[in-house]
Amino acid sequence: MYDLYIANKNYSSWSLRPWVLMKELGIAFDEKLVKFGTSNDNFLDFSPTGKVPCLVEDDLTVWDTLAIAEYLAERHDGVWASDVKARAWSRSASAEMHSGFQSLRNEHPMTVGLRIRPSAINEPLMKDILRIDALWRQGLSSFGGPFLAGEKFTAVDAFYCPVAFRFQTYNTPLSVEADAYKNRLLSLPAMQEWQDAALLETWRDAGHEAEAGAVGEWTEDLRAE
Incomplete structure (x- = not known):
């Protein structure tokens, strides 16, 4: 185990x-x-x-x-796509998420239980958002969807699940295709389970709370008190 x-x-x-x-x-x-x-x-x-x-x-x-x-x-079977081209693309996209998108990480930190209206979206952050939108559309169109590497949820989708929560928190504008994919991730049973548990957490970390407070106006706090 x-x-x-x-x-x-x-x-x-x-x-x-x-x-x-x-x-x-x-x-x-x-x-x-x-x-x-x-x-x-x-x-x-x-x-x-x-x-x-x-x-x-x-x-x-x-x-x-x-x-x-x-x-x-x-x-275990199914972690990566079985198709060699989809698998290579998936590893590239996962590695890009792993090592990149610093503006998104820094300026839109993950905080599942909050809804935040950002004060501003600067050029580096917008560049990250547009790149992710394009990458999602590429995967969906290249391998047929509904997930990035084809019919089944794989590791590349898992790497972008935190982004789906970020886009939900900050109500990030996306293309029609990317927005539908975001909602598809958010509706997964495991994502719903994670979100439900996150909302029940009553402890707060000062550093993470300060980061979220610096982004913009909190329009909703859905977390338990």
């Missing part, structure tokens, strides 16, 4: 990726949630980088979302 270490569902975009992948593919695991900003948040106890997510199986520890996806792909 795998142990998957994650942090707060409201904030932790990196944690969401392997969590939603394993949930949607039916790969069993024990969830180990360690809260940000608490006295027991010593992630170094289980992660060599002191970061989440981290997958543990017996005496083996796998860290970093790409490494976790590849490890799971060696052991």
Whole structure:
């Protein structure tokens, strides 16, 4: 049995990726949630980088979302697309998400339970949004949809699930095709489960709250108090 270490569902975009992948593919695991900003948040106890997510199986520890996806792909069917071209595109798109889109990450942090009207969208942020929109449309048109690599949800979709939550929070304008794909991700059972749990979290991390407060006006706070 795998142990998957994650942090707060409201904030932790990196944690969401392997969590939603394993949930949607039916790969069993024990969830180990360690809260940000608490006295027991010593992630170094289980992660060599002191970061989440981290997958543990017996005496083996796998860290970093790409490494976790590849490890799971060696052991389970369906992590990546079976078609070689779709699989190569998926790995490229996942790697781009893994290493890029810094403006989106910094200026539109994931906060599942809030709805925020941004004060402004600068040029680097708009460039990230437009690139993701184009990338989504490319995958959908190239491989037939309804997911990025074809008929089935795979790792490349999991890598963009946190973006779907961001676009929901900030009501980001998208093309018709990209907006439909965003809503498709948000409607997945695993995404609904993650969102429901995020809304029930009552603990707050000061750093993440400050980041969200700097973005713009909070129009809704759907989280439990």
